[in-house]
Amino acid sequence: MKKLKTNKFLKNLFLIFFIVSIVGCKKTPEKFTQERFLFGTYIQMIIYSDNKEKANSIMEKAFNEIVRIDNKYNSKNKNSLIYKLNNSEIEKIELDEEGKYIFNEIQKMYEVTDGMYDITIEPLLKLWGFGEEARKSVPSQKEIEEVKKNIDFSKVKIKDGILTKEKDIKIDTGSFLKGYALDRAKEILRENGITNGFISSISSIATINRKADGSLWKIGLQNPEDQNKRLGILEIENESIGVSGDYQTYVEISGKKYHHIMNKNTGYPINDKKMVVVISSSAFLADIYSTSFFGMTEEKIKNFSNENNVEFLIVKTDNSITKSKNFKI
Structure with missing residues (x-):
């Protein structure tokens, strides 16, 4: 009986050693980053993988999807349905x-x-x-x-x-197509086994879960009053962000800046907001909402936000801030 107990003990010890060895040999996912100039801006992609060749191949597929959307719908692309x-x-x-x-x-x-x-x-x-x-x-x-x-x-x-x-x-298509392209790229990454990822076109951001180390994605928000300063930092996971601001795209006429988010009724740029930030499950919808909120009243924005599970932050012309209850910065 004593011999049997010893053999059983040795088997259990070997099993423990085998399991520890497997866990010890498991590769920690590496961070891979690529950047491409598409849609008139730089789009950055970050994913985690245990294989460089596979990671590059997957990111290539995701970028190709962004190119497909650009070629199919972009109103500035001469090959697109909308341009034609x-x-x-x-x-x-x-x-x-x-x-x-x-x-x-x-x-x-x-x-x-x-x-x-x-x-x-x-x-x-x-x-x-x-x-x-x-x-x-x-x-x-x-x-x-x-x-x-x-x-x-x-x-x-x-x-x-x-x-x-x-x-x-x-x-x-300028107010929504980049966000949609990011959503599609995100789906391509998911379909190819990526469980932690980040895609940014500056004003539109999409994320897949958290970073590989379990920490949240941190997004610095520019201060619309001074772009060299931060308004604050957002921490998100598996969510998307859309940002619209009077400082992003503008023309200068006689020394004065006029931004591109227009009030179609007056024919002039909307003048009661400097920036709108939206957090949504979709980069496409976040893009649409951030532009739409520029032209909506605060009451209407709040009601829409509550009904559609959307978080928002608004910087008004006087630099005061209004935000939804769960928008943490």
Whole structure:
């Protein structure tokens, strides 16, 4: 009996040693980073993997998905459906399931904002010089009234998978497409086994879970009053961020800055907010919401936030801050 007990003890000891050896040999995931210039900005991707070749291959697939979205929908890309719709005699296109999803969400926010979120704003942006030709003076009221005639998303119809627009209406994808591209890249990473990841196009961010070491992703928010300073730091996991600010894209006319988030009714940049930050489960929706909130009242923003599980922070023109209850900075 004594011999049996000794053998059993040795077997158990060997089993423990074997398990410890396996755990000890397990590779700690390495951090891999790539950056590409797409959508007119730098997009950074961070993932964790135990294999460099595999990591690079997966990131290549994710970046290729961003390129696909750019080529398919970007209104500034001459190969895209939207560019061709805007710049030819074509007045309608057939949408696949992806296209239906994108434009149905656009339609929802157009209605929620009573038409203030309007992706047919391009003529007004061009008038202010957000294109190839810079302006030397502020647009006249006559010029503004003239271009306002061609700004109206209600003239874009979506029925039975067909998107139709009136001749002089042009669609601008700048307020939402980067966010959608990041969402798709995130899904590609997930489908290929990535469990910890980060994708950023500066104003749009998507994350997969936490960092590999278990810590949260930390995002520094610029102070809209002074971009060399931080407003604070956000800590997130498996969430997305959309940021819209009056300091991001602007033109200078006679020494004064005019930003690109327009009030289509007045024809001038919206002047009661400096920055809107949105946290959502989707980078696509966070992008749409951050732009939409610029043109909404605080009460309406709060109600929408509560109903749609969205967190927000608003920096007003006087530098005061309003935020949702669970927005921690």
